[in-house]
Amino acid sequence: VISQKKMSSSKKMINVLMVSPTLQGHLNPTLNFAKRLASKGVHVTLAIPEETPHRFQNLNTQETNSHHHNNNPSKIQLEYFSDGLSIDHDRSKDPATFIASLETKGAENLSNLMTHLKKNDRSFSCLITSLFMPWSVDVAVSHGIPCAVLWPQASALFSIYYRYVCNANHFPNMENPNETLQLPSLPMLRVRELPSILLPSCPPYLKKLLMDFKPILDKVKWILGSSVYEFEEEILNSMASLRPILTIGPLVSPYLLGQKESEDSDDLTANLLRPEDSCLQWLNDKATSSVIYVAFGSLMEFSQKQMDNIATALKNTKKPFLWVITPQKGGAELPQGFLEEIKERGLVVTWCPQAKVLMHPAVACFVSHCGWNSTLEAVTAGIPIVALPNWLDQPTNAKLVEDVFKTGVRMRIGEEEDGVASAEEVERSITEVMEGPMAEEIKMRAVGLKEAARKAMVDGGSSDRNINRFVTEISGKFT
Numbered sequence: 001v002i003s004q005k006k007m008s009s010s011k012k013m014i015n016v017l018m019v020s021p022t023l024q025g026h027l028n029p030t031l032n033f034a035k036r037l038a039s040k041g042v043h044v045t046l047a048i049p050e051e052t053p054h055r056f057q058n059l060n061t062q063e064t065n066s067h068h069h070n071n072n073p074s075k076i077q078l079e080y081f082s083d084g085l086s087i088d089h090d091r092s093k094d095p096a097t098f099i100a101s102l103e104t105k106g107a108e109n110l111s112n113l114m115t116h117l118k119k120n121d122r123s124f125s126c127l128i129t130s131l132f133m134p135w136s137v138d139v140a141v142s143h144g145i146p147c148a149v150l151w152p153q154a155s156a157l158f159s160i161y162y163r164y165v166c167n168a169n170h171f172p173n174m175e176n177p178n179e180t181l182q183l184p185s186l187p188m189l190r191v192r193e194l195p196s197i198l199l200p201s202c203p204p205y206l207k208k209l210l211m212d213f214k215p216i217l218d219k220v221k222w223i224l225g226s227s228v229y230e231f232e233e234e235i236l237n238s239m240a241s242l243r244p245i246l247t248i249g250p251l252v253s254p255y256l257l258g259q260k261e262s263e264d265s266d267d268l269t270a271n272l273l274r275p276e277d278s279c280l281q282w283l284n285d286k287a288t289s290s291v292i293y294v295a296f297g298s299l300m301e302f303s304q305k306q307m308d309n310i311a312t313a314l315k316n317t318k319k320p321f322l323w324v325i326t327p328q329k330g331g332a333e334l335p336q337g338f339l340e341e342i343k344e345r346g347l348v349v350t351w352c353p354q355a356k357v358l359m360h361p362a363v364a365c366f367v368s369h370c371g372w373n374s375t376l377e378a379v380t381a382g383i384p385i386v387a388l389p390n391w392l393d394q395p396t397n398a399k400l401v402e403d404v405f406k407t408g409v410r411m412r413i414g415e416e417e418d419g420v421a422s423a424e425e426v427e428r429s430i431t432e433v434m435e436g437p438m439a440e441e442i443k444m445r446a447v448g449l450k451e452a453a454r455k456a457m458v459d460g461g462s463s464d465r466n467i468n469r470f471v472t473e474i475s476g477k478f479t
């Protein structure tokens with residue numbers, strides 16, 4: 001065991017470069033890890049594709065520079081590199097072009113940025129990157145620095161992808177949604193509970209990212225997972241001899257961990273939409289554990305039918321609710337007259353300060369798509385989940401919530417329903433979590449995991465020890 005003193009003296013001059021795609025689900029854990037590293041004396045440079053500055057609310061170089069002026073010298077510095085596309089190119093409409101341009105022009109520009117920074121006395125001990133940008137691993141190799149991957153999803157997902165691309169296990173025919181798969185230390189998974197990137201319907205640009213996974217793993221020294229050892233102990237142990245994952249999470253807002261964010265770190269957030277803080281006042285007027293919080297992350301798009309069914313269910317529960325509806329590209333809208341009908345009982349916003357909402361005493365449960373950040377945030381806040389997953393890792397996360405964490409339930413959707421949960425099913429699952437026979441047990445489990453999450457991140461906790469180990473290893477003094 002390395003003493004704290006030794007640790008801090010060995011950390012002093014460590015510079016790391018982090019890169020993140022400009023996706024909310026990646027930026028949040030990246031920024032939270034950057035803050036965590038900074039608190040351990042590491043100087044972090046966060047480089048993001050140039051398209052973002054105009055979209056960020058709080059993340060800009062000017063505000064980050066203010067970190068230079070306090071007693072705690074600057075530890076997080078922002079840099080931008082171009083992805084090669086014009087600023088008004090709609091990247092979400094055409095992700096294939098975006099990813100291809102990042103791979104060529106983005107790689108070149110990131111490399112140039114690193115050369116430029118080196119000339120200005122900023123050499124890095126490590127590049128911490130995302131598998132969404134697999135090419136960045138080669139950039140690190142070409143600059144002769146080791147590379148870590150920040151894995152922003154469950155360790156269970158890493159284990160599934162690893163076993164798939166490395167042919168470590170037999171996978172069933174993915175055409176049949178009812179086939180099952182038993183992998184070590186995971187519950188039995190039906191094909192439709194697997195991450196959608198493995199299914200035939202997955203778009204080719206995402207399949208390519210999956211296929212890049214294997215060659216990249218050989219060049220990466222650390223896999224840093226935004227999870228907690230105590231949450232996924234068996235899965236992590238089963239991966240230890242194949243490809244160990246160092247859990248360093250939950251990489252959620254310090255607010256969720258009960259650590260009040262300082263003013264300083266508060267201004268460094270990466271909201272791609274402006275949060276409507278007024279919803280916190282609205283929550284203040286509601287009774288303890290009475291409100292249903294409904295939000296589906298940054299990417300979800302609903303069919304009109306699903307939107308209508310959720311609206312009907314919320315109306316029928318007769319309970320207060322806060323519903324985040326981000327601008328829908330598909331054009332689904334609230335049913336006519338809905339807002340007038342529900343009056344004060346419900347509030348609909350386009351984006352909210354989710355960490356603060358989940359920590360609000362009025363919130364009883366979270367109807368969620370089970371993106372990994374939202375899942376971790378709910379677990380860390382001790383809030384039960386009602387899962388309505390859509391794609392990517394979400395169906396598997398929902399399965400983990402129900403069967404492994406046991407902190408929530410999944411909505412049941414029949415074959416003939418075309419992926420849409422009925423109004424009755426939405427209402428039934430909300431009621432099950434709030435007042436069904438299992439409600440108390442689910443809440444107790446949620447509170448238990450909340451404590452485990454906090455313990456992992458305090459001094460000496462499992463994630464804190466892993467972060468210290470990582471910092472020690474990149475410092476090069478104890479390897």
Ligand code: UDX
Binds near residue numbers: 351391
């Ligand atoms: C994407 C994928 O969809 C998800 O499956 C994967 O695990 C991560 O990348 P996203 O859909 O945006 O992410 O969901 P999620 O991972 O839950 O991240 C959303 C983030 O936005 C959370 O940190 C959440 O706190 C934040 N958020 C969401 C807000 O701050 N306000 C809101 O109103 C809604």
